[in-house]
Amino acid sequence: MMTHEDYKDASVVDQTPTNNLAVKIQHKLEWHVESFKVQIRRSRAPGKGTASTTTQTTKTILQKVAGCAVSGELTAILGPSGAGKTTLLECISLRNRNFDGCVQYDGQAPEGRFFTLSAFVHQADMLYGFLTPREHLTFHAIARMSGGSRTAARGLPEPGASQTSRGQSWQAEKMSSESMARRVEEVIATVKLEKCADTLIGGSDPVFNVKGISGGERKRLTIATELLQTNEIIFLDEPSSGLDSVMSESIFQTLKDLTTQGRIVIATVHCPSSKTYHLFSNLILLTCDGRLAYSGPAAQALSYFQAALGIECPQHYNPADFVLELVSAEPGVPLQEELRRMDALSLAYAQSFMKIQNPLPADDKHKALHDVRGQGASDWVFFKLNLWRGGLQLARDRITLILWAAVSALIGALFGVLYWQLAASNWRNLMGLIFSAVVGNVFTGCLGVVMRFPMEWTLVVREFSSGANAVGPYMIARFFTTLPLSYGPVLMSSIIYWCTGMDPDAGTYLIFVLIFVSFNWSCFSLGQWISSFSANPLVAMTIMPGFVTPMIMFSGLLIERSSVPVWLAWIEDVSVVNYAFDTLMAQQMHILPGNQGEVVQQFIQFNPRKMGWNVGMLWILTAAFQVLTYVNLRVRLRASRSVK
């Protein structure tokens, strides 16, 4: 029987039936995760006569997990739920560097460009639902490959290049649009997406929730995105989760095919079918408490367990089920007993001839490693790409477009009915109308944004950190593609204006609409900023009142300005409600009968001469919120690339 060391050093061919192209082993990824620990807080509920307590303990997720993978291999990480498969994958891919141990690539500590050479496919696929797979891949092809600034995979041929170029170091050239389009078609064919290449992705997109391509096709598309560039190593976290066994087999067959091009493919997998199991070249089996029960050729796992432990896999039994049952804690059996069984399994492996003889020394060089992925395209190309994608979103998200128009018209009509031709009747009606229109708009302006953006940020931060997008161009393009939505406040303010009987002068009307739209933009930008530091819409919704309420309180109407404590007066200076309310009142006060305009002006202490200043402040605050959002996104990008 081949030992792990023999296998590791086998320098020539992978002879699995699916791999008819004999691949010379070129690259080797080795790891030794001595331990991965997390701090957890345990709370004990109060009992009879005892108070509740919280203690902090250290939980060890992984222990002494060493292994290696070489070019041309499909390595599967198997283990029961919670065994630490994802954690191990994150450690060996250096996406999580907070472990004790060591990773080496081709015998050396990985450099920053390791992140360029390797791709990580997350379990949860995040895709823009309003694009088709072909459009999605085109976006990523242009974003990642048009600049040529990223160092491409060493030793792998550029798409279309001959086999003889393999083994040479090469720098990605600027790819022409034709070769990028060709690459997109190649990748579509590789992952067998031809049938749905022009169907909308749809699915669970937060913005565009329509039925689209199937779950398996989504997985294929996520994998295809990483295949656009010829990465040397592909890490995949549960690429078949949520799929039936046939779909899962076809995903793994695709992964197997990828190894024939000289890649190292490492995937975590939950419970593969027997057919899928036979596609694995290498198996890493984790016990339920995160230790190694086996690491070596998948084809020899059963004979290892028979030889080392005397446990035989029954005939016609799925080998994956057999090994998984070995390393899982059986329900109903006391945990201590099961943990003793895991001890025996990991000890047997540690003492066997299969184990890695000279595991890497534990060092922590990887902790200082910086993710140096650059960006693929130029800022200008990124801007155009984001503009294109944002435009498609706008055009295809018809339901939102219609709803936005309907809600704006409805709210406008409500004001119109309630204040029908009453704006000029007396100061109380005018003030009530303008104040409630402004306050209502803070909520409509912010709410839609905080509900949508937190999910979108998660998606784009993933793009930023993989070099497939850039923060500045994204933000600017997002601004332009959201600009057409201004038809909402234009519609609402126009209905309010004419129904309530404000100044019939066309110029005054246009200025009123301009102020209203500017105010709406400042609210939108405030919502963007709030959502940029919120993990999800729920958090954003929870903290939103913390920003909006002070803006309303400091609008100039609800408290005598001179009564505001000096140390709180600054809130008035950043209150968009204050600027909008003052400006709209100043603009319309002349329609009031008699001297009511002056009376109301003294009452709420606004200066009609400062109208231009107020509108300017709305624009300045809009810009400030956009800049703050930009800063937050950059911080999130940095965090996503630093040691977890």
Ligand SMILES: Nc1ncnc2c1ncn2[C@@H]1O[C@H](COP(=O)(O)OP(=O)(O)OP(=O)(O)O)[C@@H](O)[C@H]1O
């Ligand atoms: N930051 C953390 N804090 C506390 N526990 C953690 C943390 N990260 C992981 N764990 C725990 O570590 C264990 C391994 O998690 P991991 O996601 O790697 O398991 P898995 O084998 O991939 O599971 P599944 O197959 O269910 O996805 C789990 O028990 C999980 O609860």
